[in-house]
Amino acid sequence: MTAIRNILLAIALVLPLQSMAQVTIAPTNLFIDSQSKFGTYMVINNSNTPQEVSIDFFFGYSQTDENGNRTTVEDSAEVAADHSIAESIRAFPRNFVLNPNQRQIVRLRITPPNTLNDGVYWSRIKTSSTPQSAPIELSNDQSVTAQVGIVINQVTGLFYKNGDVNTGIEVAEIRTEISDENILAVLTDYNRTGNAPFLGTISVNLKNSDGEVVQSGFISTSLYFDGTQRQELNIEGVPSGQYTIEVKFESQRNDVSSRDIVQMDPVTATTTVTIP
Numbered sequence: 001m002t003a004i005r006n007i008l009l010a011i012a013l014v015l016p017l018q019s020m021a022q023v024t025i026a027p028t029n030l031f032i033d034s035q036s037k038f039g040t041y042m043v044i045n046n047s048n049t050p051q052e053v054s055i056d057f058f059f060g061y062s063q064t065d066e067n068g069n070r071t072t073v074e075d076s077a078e079v080a081a082d083h084s085i086a087e088s089i090r091a092f093p094r095n096f097v098l099n100p101n102q103r104q105i106v107r108l109r110i111t112p113p114n115t116l117n118d119g120v121y122w123s124r125i126k127t128s129s130t131p132q133s134a135p136i137e138l139s140n141d142q143s144v145t146a147q148v149g150i151v152i153n154q155v156t157g158l159f160y161k162n163g164d165v166n167t168g169i170e171v172a173e174i175r176t177e178i179s180d181e182n183i184l185a186v187l188t189d190y191n192r193t194g195n196a197p198f199l200g201t202i203s204v205n206l207k208n209s210d211g212e213v214v215q216s217g218f219i220s221t222s223l224y225f226d227g228t229q230r231q232e233l234n235i236e237g238v239p240s241g242q243y244t245i246e247v248k249f250e251s252q253r254n255d256v257s258s259r260d261i262v263q264m265d266p267v268t269a270t271t272t273v274t275i276p
């Protein structure tokens with residue numbers, strides 16, 4: 001048999017990620033409760049090419065180390081046994097083709113075990129899309145044209161509320177570090193209480209002796225377990241002296257409805273810092 005020749009690899013790596021990720025998803029966080037056990041989200045093909053789409057579920061969460069560095073954990077079977085709902089989710093449809101400018105509603109059904117305790121359980125939804133391509137064909141001269149598709153995986157969140165749910169934050173300590181580049185790092189060690197993750201915002205205010213805010217910052221985040229929240233403030237030009245740092249946790253986010261977030265009373269903690 002004549003050796004196969006003229007292999008063409010059509011790899012779209014030269015395209016920017018934004019131009020490839022033409023499949024969009026809404027919403028990016030889905031909340032389902034034990035009363036309904038059903039939810040939906042929409043997949044939209046904004047490209048000019050038919051897209052092959054598949055849906056999968058896996059357990060994962062973010063955690064922080066003592067310096068506030070955040071990492072994602074996806075392989076903790078022990079934690080998954082207590083908090084995952086991924087194995088109980090079914091998607092309809094799970095695999096489909098979206099033509100250009102077409103949208104598809106994906107329906108999710110949760111069938112949790114009867115022994116599930118009260119609390120919020122979660123999963124990641126992985127929506128994979130790749131441009132649909134014709135099958136590889138062998139021409140008369142036995143040359144091969146191959147196309148390597150680019151698979152875009154978009155990961156969104158699913159939270160399942162079962163029974164009575166509650167969450168809370170207890171601040172253990174606020175630590176500070178000042179770098180040579182005039183960056184004030186505020187490290188807040190916290191304990192997450194209750195049976196649900198904290199979804200909300202964390203704001204940091206730097207106040208002078210008159211109570212005026214001279215620098216501030218905030219972040220929208222999800223806290224699954226105990227950890228350390230790190231936020232950095234640029235203090236270049238801030239006069240020397242003693243200041244108050246105020247850290248506030250609130251269960252409100254601009255990208256999530258307050259009806260979906262497990263609510264708690266705001267938590268505020270303070271400490272002092274001397275800026276040289």
